[in-house]
Amino acid sequence: MLMYCLSAASVGIQSFCLHVVTFTGFEVTVFRMSSEQPLIHMQRLMLRYPTGKTALSGLTLDIEQGQFVYLVGESGAGKSSLLKMLYGGVRPSSGLLVTQQIDMRDASESRIRDIRRRTGIIFQDHKLLFSRCVFENVALPLRVQGWKTERLIPRVRKVLQYVGLEDRLWSYPEALSGGEQQRVAIARAMTANPAVILADEPTGNLDVETARSVLDYLMDLNKQGTTVIMATHDLHLLKSHPGRVVQLHAGSLAGDYSEY
Amino acid sequence: MIPDKINPRLPGGFNLPPFGVHQILALIIVCISLWAVGTLWLGMQAASQWVGSWQDDIHIHVYIDGEKSDITKSLEQELASIAQVSSVRRISQEEAARWMQEWLTGGGLEQHELVKRLPVTFELSLTDEKSEFLFADIRDTARRFGAQINEDEVNLAQVHDLLSQVSYLAWFASLILAIAMALIISNTLRMTLLARADEIHLMRLLGAKEWFVRTPFILEGMLLGAGAGVLAWLLLWPVVLGVGGWMATMQVDLNAWVLLLPLLFGGGIVGTLGAVIATARVVSRETSV
């Protein structure tokens, strides 16, 4: 009986501490969070690929709505694997992963679809369709959700205006520079107005200046309330664009710094 | 707002994928196959009309030696009692001889000689030559009296049997060709699907419903098949017009119109089938992020 109380108390303290961290670590947006549940909740999360490779293990982590999270760690640490799990690209092997109130381990295909529609993804290789113009690329997330072409145009225009590419609406991606392509990828990730943006090394092959400007956009979106989770190797960006840093090492959590 | 020269072609939904050289090739191949099927059925149509035109007035002849008149009498009665025999006419040797002499004009045959050698002939009119045991019955009856049945006429009367066997073959050939066409269309669509694998994968990552991803390809398959069907039907007209005169001499009036809907829908179904086969294998494979 006594043991039970003690352990219950310690759990209480733990979650209390966690909240303190997040409260101090993040501004007013946290207060807007009505429910107790964090946006993303992981508990002893484990991912083993069919090849037998354990990419992630024992991951316990909460991400609140409105946070800006950097995922760092050496190559092969499991950053991409974690992001992939967050949009249902792979299912957890064991443990708990709840994203936007949906348990990803046994979520149905249609639940996964719902999550993907509320998630903007920026891929490391940006996955732009080179046979389609910028407009079509950026409009795709909305098209997938059934928007009519006439309704798409103003929205796409606005989003491209945001990343400063409104004059390239009808260009093809191959006519754009790497940085511009990355901005198109950001525009595509934000068209559907997602609650979360997952970015896998969006600054991967950009020079420092362009990388900074990409980060500016993501930070700005974050200020407007979007949760951003970004895997990166560019640690120098943390100085100019601070955020919560989650460090992975060989598939497990190696550090969690609320403010770098 | 959209510049004139640009036509936004967004993937997915009811938007058709672009039509390329592969599709045109598939269209031609499927069109030729459908044309072959159409010609086959036109041939069946002609054959059944032709058979029908002379089958109505077919008669079976039974021959018996004319010496014993009591036997010929009872044979006549027995033959008339067979259910599908509507009437039995006795053709006397004299009539047969006259008829024969007309036929072999100036053969120099002696009428009396001929009459003596000719058998008595019974001409049977039939109500239903499709009846199963009719010819066996007539043959048995004839044998019991030592008479003979004209087997050539029996074979002709039974041509409809042959015709229905041929129509099984025609169905079989159509089915085989349909499967081949479905595979050709599915193969063409697989090439398109492979070329657009990125797009399909991306649409799934963005939360597209399965029908949204697959419908364009199914539609394309259906259109390909139906288009090939209509084209094949149009190509039947030269055939119909070309052999029409010759067919008319055989009292056959070919009707290509009845083949329009079968070819259109047949093509459409075959195309859809091919598309379903092609898209069934487009599984979501997760590559790296």
Ligand SMILES: Nc1ncnc2c1ncn2[C@@H]1O[C@H](COP(=O)(O)OP(=O)(O)OP(=O)(O)O)[C@@H](O)[C@H]1O
């Ligand atoms: N589809 C897969 N099948 C099997 N193993 C995989 C697969 N994807 C990744 N892995 C393995 O999982 C581990 C984690 O890979 P992951 O891509 O998550 O690393 P990462 O942290 O993103 O690395 P990088 O910084 O190089 O992108 C690696 O050892 C990798 O070999």
Ligand SMILES: [Mg+2]
């Ligand atoms: Mg990676």
